[in-house]
Amino acid sequence: MLAAICLAALSLCSNARADESIMPAAQQNAVVQKYCGSCHSDALMYGGLSVQHFDAAHSEPSLAAMLLSKITNGHTPKDVIAAAHGPDPDATILRLMKSSAMGAAGNGVPDEITQVAFAKALAAEAAGADQWGSRSSHKPQTLTAAILREALSTKFPGLTDMYRLILTCRTATHEGEIKLAWANGVPEEGRQITVAVDGNAPFSHKVEGGKKQGNGANGPGATILYPNPTTKVPLPTKSLTISNLFPDETVVFPFSMLDPAVRQDLSSCFAPGAISSATQPHP
Numbered sequence: 001m002l003a004a005i006c007l008a009a010l011s012l013c014s015n016a017r018a019d020e021s022i023m024p025a026a027q028q029n030a031v032v033q034k035y036c037g038s039c040h041s042d043a044l045m046y047g048g049l050s051v052q053h054f055d056a057a058h059s060e061p062s063l064a065a066m067l068l069s070k071i072t073n074g075h076t077p078k079d080v081i082a083a084a085h086g087p088d089p090d091a092t093i094l095r096l097m098k099s100s101a102m103g104a105a106g107n108g109v110p111d112e113i114t115q116v117a118f119a120k121a122l123a124a125e126a127a128g129a130d131q132w133g134s135r136s137s138h139k140p141q142t143l144t145a146a147i148l149r150e151a152l153s154t155k156f157p158g159l160t161d162m163y164r165l166i167l168t169c170r171t172a173t174h175e176g177e178i179k180l181a182w183a184n185g186v187p188e189e190g191r192q193i194t195v196a197v198d199g200n201a202p203f204s205h206k207v208e209g210g211k212k213q214g215n216g217a218n219g220p221g222a223t224i225l226y227p228n229p230t231t232k233v234p235l236p237t238k239s240l241t242i243s244n245l246f247p248d249e250t251v252v253f254p255f256s257m258l259d260p261a262v263r264q265d266l267s268s269c270f271a272p273g274a275i276s277s278a279t280q281p282h283p
Contacts (some may be wrong), residue, residue: 032056061133062129062148064129066162066164071100074153074183081123144166149165151163163253164180166179169265170269176227176235178225193205195225202243226270
């Protein structure tokens with residue numbers, strides 16, 4: 001009995017130390033708004049990313065993973081966690097963050113201790129990014145679901161391209177949107193990618209949107225798959241496959257894993273049907 005009590009006490013102490021090592025949510029929120037918020041707002045949406053409503057106390061794993069990619073030049077949560085448990089962890093994490101998007105807003109960068117703590121916090125909060133997550137918000141009443149996929153970069157060895165799919169439904173007006181965002185690479189404006197719904201024949205989609213969906217003047221950072229004047233993409237039931245955003249890269253988003261209740265709520269914002277006949281299948 002005594003041994004069990006001692007083990008329990010050690011476990012509690014260990015958990016307490018782990019909790020103390022995570023940057024507090026309020027501090028994370030302040031860092032995000034100061035260094036990321038001016039570019040990644042609802043109005044600007046650089047890179048197809050908004051952190052205007054970011055709250056580390058209720059973090060979205062896929063958003064945390066995207067932020068981490070941007071401030072570590074294309075590294076993943078696993079990379080940061082591995083660095084944190086390796087030799088000279090702080091210096092290693094700082095090397096990953098060198099010359100990243102952290103200072104893109106023109107406000108400089110936080111001190112090194114804050115940078116490392118912020119990267120570790122995002123890496124922890126990104127757990128589960130490869131699973132569907134959903135949230136509801138008000139003013140306007142909106143349901144959002146998102147999931148992340150990764151692919152080893154074919155252009156930059158050792159780095160990882162991240163693909164985030166975001167489904168949005170404004171429940172009052174039944175306006176829906178399917179957006180694909182990515183980090184850390186940037187494709188050229190007008191690039192033709194291929195999209196396949198539920199394993200059906202793929203079709204072409206042009207990546208465009210310029211600065212509104214881009215990374216400033218660097219190129220597009222997201223594209224709207226629905227609504228689209230050329231295609232009528234239905235809400236998939238099994239999968240959505242994206243290819244050739246970056247050369248020889250393909251990712252599959254598993255709609256079969258989307259919670260049925262969330263899917264039911266989202267479906268009111270998406271018109272049923274198949275790909276528009278105006279769109280030519282990809283050869």
